[in-house]
Amino acid sequence: MDELPDRYRAEITDPRTPFAGDAVRVALLGDAAAGCVVPTSPPNGPWKIKRLWTDPDFRGPGIASAMFDAALPHAAENGVDTVRLSVREWRTEAIARYERLGFTVTGSWDERDQLVCVQRAARGVTGVR
Template structure:
């Protein structure tokens, strides 16, 4: 089990070792697993929808206006999270993912804590996110960090919308 105190949370791109491949691998795993959980069998990144494939192949462009946080254990990328640029006092957290081999050690909590701190430092009043209803562990984590279920802004079935204000 990994102790999150050993994990460094870095902003990407930034003054870090080159982690593009590690970030791409995390995003690929996230999207492939999500599609599988939705019952859509996608064998490889090439089979993902264009918008997801673009995040994996060119995250610098896909997230140009956003902040990408990467959890590093040594020089290995073990988790990631995206915080969208503030708009109307709100930001959105997306793409929270921890490599399954490193789960249970506080990496997701550390990423979320860094994301919430970043949002507060940038004057964001409300942080929102959406999560598939079957990801009960993630929902419990979000609730522990003060997020509550709110009216949906997304019409996809089985998607739970949550937010944290203040």
């Protein structure tokens, strides 16, 4: 955990503070947490999907897609037109998954190196796998 930037370390050690006010969603398979997603709506910024994660033991059966399907209606209900997220460029499998979910690569809104920024409409693109 020492190699994590401070902002991510804080999310692990005290997740209630950085995600206060956000709707953290957890995917459960039985009693096991199979994944999570944090749709965020900052007061002065665009709606983002943060911390989409699926446990490696549960990858494959559509958990990430199901979490998007659960999170996007929340954005649309709140008048959001566009949802965006960012991912490190070396995470090629994740980028391909986001593209299958209807996201397209866009110009960067973040100054961090090796970051790919993607976005998609909050409405009208459901069931994409």
